[in-house]
Amino acid sequence: xxxxxxxxxxxxxxxxxxxxxxxxxxxxxxxxxxxxxxxxxxxxxxxxxxxxxxxxxxxxxxxxxxxxxxxxxxxxxxxxxxxxxxxxxxxxxxxxxxxxxxxxxxxxxxxxxxxxxxxxxxxxxxxxxxxxxxxxxxxxxxxxxxxxxxxxxxxxxxxxxxxxxxxxxxxxxxxxxxxxxxxxxxxxxxxxxxxxxxxxxxxxxxxxxxxxxxxxxxxxxxxxxxxxxxxxxxxxxxxxxxxxxxxxxxxxxxxxxxxxxxxxxxxxxxxxxxxxxxxxxxxxxxxxxxxxxxxxxxxxxxxxxxxxxxxxxxxxxxxxxxxxxxxxxxxxxxxxxxxxxxxxxxxxxxxxxxxxxxxxxxxxxxxxxxxxxxxxxxxxxxxxxxxxxxxxxxxxxxxxxxxxxxxxxxxxxxxxxxxxxxxxxxxxxxxxxxxxxxxxxxxxxxxxxxxxxxxxxxxxxxxxxxxxxxxxxxxxxxxxxxxxxxxxxxxxxxxxxxxxxxxxxxxxxxxxxxxxxxxxxxxxxxxxxxxxxxxxxxxxxxxxxxxxxxxxxxxxxxxxxxxxxxxxxxxxxxxxxxxxxxxxxxxxxxxxxxxxxxxxxxxxxxxxxxxxxxxxxxxxxxxxxxxxxxxxxxxxxxxxxxxxxxxxxxxxxxxxxxxxxxxxxxxxxxxxxxxxxxxxxxxxxxxxxxxxxxxxxxxxxxxxxxxxxxxxxxxxxxxxxxxxxxxxxxxxxxxxxxxxx
Numbered sequence: 107x108x109x110x111x112x113x114x115x116x117x118x119x120x121x122x123x124x125x126x127x128x129x130x131x132x133x134x135x136x137x138x139x140x141x142x143x144x145x146x147x148x149x150x151x152x153x154x155x156x157x158x159x160x161x162x163x164x165x166x167x168x169x170x171x172x173x174x175x176x177x178x179x180x181x182x183x184x185x186x187x188x189x190x191x192x193x194x195x196x197x198x199x200x201x202x203x204x205x206x207x208x209x210x211x212x213x214x215x216x217x218x219x220x221x222x223x224x225x226x227x228x229x230x231x232x233x234x235x236x237x238x239x240x241x242x243x244x245x246x247x248x249x250x251x252x253x254x255x256x257x258x259x260x261x262x263x264x265x266x267x268x269x270x271x272x273x274x275x276x277x278x279x280x281x282x283x284x285x286x287x288x289x290x291x292x293x294x295x296x297x298x299x300x301x302x303x304x305x306x307x308x309x310x311x312x313x314x315x316x317x318x319x320x321x322x323x324x325x326x327x328x329x330x331x332x333x334x335x336x337x338x339x340x341x342x343x344x345x346x347x348x349x350x351x352x353x354x355x356x357x358x359x360x361x362x363x364x365x366x367x368x369x370x371x372x373x374x375x376x377x378x379x380x381x382x383x384x385x386x387x388x389x390x391x392x393x394x395x396x397x398x399x400x401x402x403x404x405x406x407x408x409x410x411x412x413x414x415x416x417x418x419x420x421x422x423x424x425x426x427x428x429x430x431x432x433x434x435x436x437x438x439x440x441x442x443x444x445x446x447x448x449x450x451x452x453x454x455x456x457x458x459x460x461x462x463x464x465x466x467x468x469x470x471x472x473x474x475x476x477x478x479x480x481x482x483x484x485x486x487x488x489x490x491x492x493x494x495x496x497x498x499x500x501x502x503x504x505x506x507x508x509x510x511x512x513x514x515x516x517x518x519x520x521x522x523x524x525x526x527x528x529x530x531x532x533x534x535x536x537x538x539x540x541x542x543x544x545x546x547x548x549x550x551x552x553x554x555x556x557x558x559x560x561x562x563x564x565x566x567x568x569x570x571x572x573x574x575x576x577x578x579x580x581x582x583x584x585x586x587x588x589x590x591x592x593x594x595x596x597x598x599x600x601x602x603x604x605x606x607x608x609x610x611x612x613x614x615x616x617x618x619x620x621x622x623x624x625x626x627x628x629x630x631x632x633x634x635x636x637x638x639x640x641x642x643x644x645x646x647x648x649x650x651x652x653x654x655x656x657x658x659x660x661x662x663x664x665x666x667x668x669x670x671x672x673x674x675x676x677x678x679x680x681x682x683x684x685x686x687x688x689x690x691x692x693x694x695x696x697x698x699x700x701x702x703x704x705x706x707x708x709x710x711x712x713x714x715x716x717x718x719x720x721x722x723x724x725x726x727x728x729x730x731x732x733x734x735x736x737x738x739x740x741x742x743x744x745x746x747x748x749x750x751x752x753x754x755x756x757x758x759x760x761x762x763x764x765x766x767x768x769x770x771x772x773x774x775x776x777x778x779x780x781x782x783x784x785x786x787x788x789x790x791x792x793x794x795x796x797x798x799x800x801x802x803x804x805x806x807x808x809x810x811x812x813x814x815x816x817x818x819x820x821x822x823x824x825x826x827x828x829x830x831x832x833x834x835x836x837x838x839x840x841x842x843x844x845x846x847x
Contacts, residue, residue: 107135108209110312111227112333115211135227136210146213147828148221150203150776152317152330154447158434159193159238177254185246195236196432196453200229200317200330204595204667205309211316220827226317230284230310231334233342235454242272260366268358275351276392277465279416279454281342281425283334284310290344292417293403296410303404305662308345326819327829330446337449340426347401347416349468350392350484357385373503376517384492388529392469395482400468405482409473413464420462430455441834442817479542487544488529490583496521507562516558521578523608525549527586535590535659547586547604553578567622571631573615581606581641585683592660596667597776599653601682609639609685627700637690642736644684645774650676679774688725690736694718709752716745741768756796763789770820780823782830790814795844804845811838 109120117135127133127140136143165187172180202208209227216222250264287307293299314333321328360382368374392400399405403415420428432438432450439448472482479485500517528546533539557575564570589602617631650657651674657665668676695718702711719740743766750759764786771782795807812835822828 108228110314111209111211112314112316114333115225115227115316117211134210136213136224138210138213138215142215142219143210143213145219146215146221147219147778148202149319149328151199151201152319152328152445153197153199154438154445155195155197156432156434156438157193157195159191161189161191163187163189179250179252181248181250181252183246183248185244187242187244189242189244191238191240191242193238194433194456195238196451197232197234198336198447198451199232199234200226200332201232202226202229203597204663204670205230206670207309207311207313216827218825218827220825221319222321222827224319226319228310228313229315229317229332230282230313231315231332231336232280232282232345233451233453234278234280235456237275237277237456239275240272242270245269258368260364262364263362264364265361266359268356270354270356272354272356273351274354275469276348277456278346278348279459280345280347281454282308282310282345283339283342284313284315285343285422286345287311289422290402290417292415293405293411294418295403295412295414298410299404299407301407303398303402307666308663309666321827323826325826326443326817327445327832328827329444332446336447336451337431338452340429340452342425342429342452343422344401344417344420344425346397348392348397349400349465350390350396351469352388352390354389355387359383368503370502371504373505374501376500376502377498379497380495382492382494382496384490384494386490388488388490389476390486391481391484393484396468396472396484399472399482405472409482411472413467413471414462415468416459416463420459426452428455428458429453430458440836442815443832443834445832477544483542486530488527491524491526492580492583493524494521510565511563513561513563514559517556519555519557520553521555522552523550523580525581525583525586527583531589533590535592535655537654537656539590539656539659549581549586549606551578551580551608553608553610567620569619569621571615571617571619573613575613577611577613578608579611580608585641590655592664592668594661594663594667596660596664596678597671597676598679598681599655601680603683606641606683607639607685609637609641611638612636624705625702627698629698630695632695633693635690635692637692637737639685640688640690640736641683642686642772644682645772646680647677647774648680650674650678653678653680679776686736688723688727688736691722691724692737692740693720693722707751710750712747712749714745714747716743718743736772738769738771741765754797756794758792758794760790760792763787763791767824773822775822778822780825780828782820782822783824785817785819785821787816787818788814789816801845804843807840807842807844809838809840809842811840813837 107118107120107122107124111117124135125133127136127138127143130139130141132139138146165185168184170182208229211225211227213224214222246266246268248264248266250262252260252262254260287309288305290306291304316333318331319328360380362378362380364376364378366374366376395406399411399415401416403411403418405411429452432453435450438450441448473480475481475485476487477485496519498517498519500515502515504511504513506512526546526548528544531543531545534541555576555578559573560571562570585602585606586604589600591600592598613633613635615631615633617629620628622628650668650672657668660668671677697716698713700713704710719742721737721740723736744764746761746763748759748761751757767786768784769781770784773779773781775782790813792810792813793807795805798804798806815837817832817834819832820830822830
């Protein structure tokens, strides 16, 4: 019997013999056989999270139009937006993954080998808080000239410029509820530091802390109980701090020419040209050596810190004085599920810590510059350019066929797109890697995209519609950069792909519309979509020793995580976005019913919509490929109904939306088989608005969202005992004022 368990568990004296769990016989402290315990599915992290903050936005729009002649128009538009978002995110989690010192006690599994009850002895908790400040500004300008040369000949030219600036300041503090085996040390500021920081072992050895896990059928989530009073517990120890920033600048410029000849009521020919350049630069810094410098004062041998680090300014013995109660506790207490953390926990006090640690210095003052070696070797730059040149030829008009009118529109668009991405690439973790460099990759593709739309008036109240089009979706330039990165615990390895290509879709649509005498509208549409070359995330599991990665180059926590799951033989989740040879076949149909009820009460009405979607794959599936789907997030059935009443005095509407259970994430994920599914959801929202009596051009609005208190929840393989993520935002109310000057 281990000695690092509380006596209150009643497991016997330290050193007393245990029954061996061999030959499928239960034994040890778990009460399971060694075989059952080895294949038991337990949570990786049992975590509660809260996000709270403020958001403000100021915007303005200016429209100008000048008509020197009836056939000549000049237009100009200016849009400005200033948005300020400030938030904090607090998480408390019982650690299971990458920690081998826990002791399983009295485990019970269901028929799927999923843990339903048991105690984790010698456990501990991670307490992590993030602060974000993300101000952004947007300035949009556009202008156009429209010239009606004659009644059936028109020409226009337009241009736009879009500028955006965004800054994201991010601070993160991670503390743990039990002392590390080797606590964090610090290097005093003002003195030269060695090239490398002394090694630490953050895993606790003898915690005395337990987590009692329990899941009852029908509960949304399992629950955790512990021998700690989390709401008041303050004996935490530093694990890591991060202080970083990301700046993003965006510039977009476009110009367009359009030429139209003919009459749209008979036959019209249109042609046009467009040039669009989208340029974005993203700069971030604050990880790597900066994190160690900020946390412990080890800033490398080439830079001497002039400010006290976290551990120097706030030793573990004083850390409890820099904690405060979890804010906004009412949201947790009112949640329809309780994972065991609803009484709250203490969290880092960002303002109080900032009073003794110079955050600006560690963010901006550690070897600033614009090369990969600056900011403690953490400077990362990404320049993303997309330059598209396109043109189109289109015909539209109306013709009589069999005594009824046919309305048609058809044409072809040609687009040539050039993409370029450059940024920080660090292959130092690979055997033979050259280290941190700024590299550049580009991509070019050309597409002819035909489309056609038809509407045939069978009667004055019955319309038959049909459409076909080929569309293309370009590559996200950020995905072109190669990447070689592990997550913190080393069980997931992400790779980039400079050879990604865009994906195309063939779209077909047919529908019928019936306009009744009571002003009701019935519509039915059926559609088909074939998606080729889709860039899905390919997830495979590969032994670590096949990845060409030098484990000695990885951070200590990542090395410990890999060693905990098998070292060189550990199975690693490898993720890489790649174009698929499979074709995604989407089939759907939609029914809509719009019905004004003026015959009952003027201004009263409703509309209803039902949508059904199915997807299949065609083509040869590679070995071990998940056969379920490539596209996640498509609910088989979605239906909504909206009722409204509109008058001069006020307007009110209420909407109900249902989405079926649907595939949320294609796996394997987290080292276990099984896809993730989101549960079915029902949302009820309402809104009322009314003009101000003293200024009719202004309207006061009240929006009520999620009146049914819907929870968002995803599960592995639709199994209730295996929830992955649950979130609850409560009922939300938004009050607004809108005015036309």
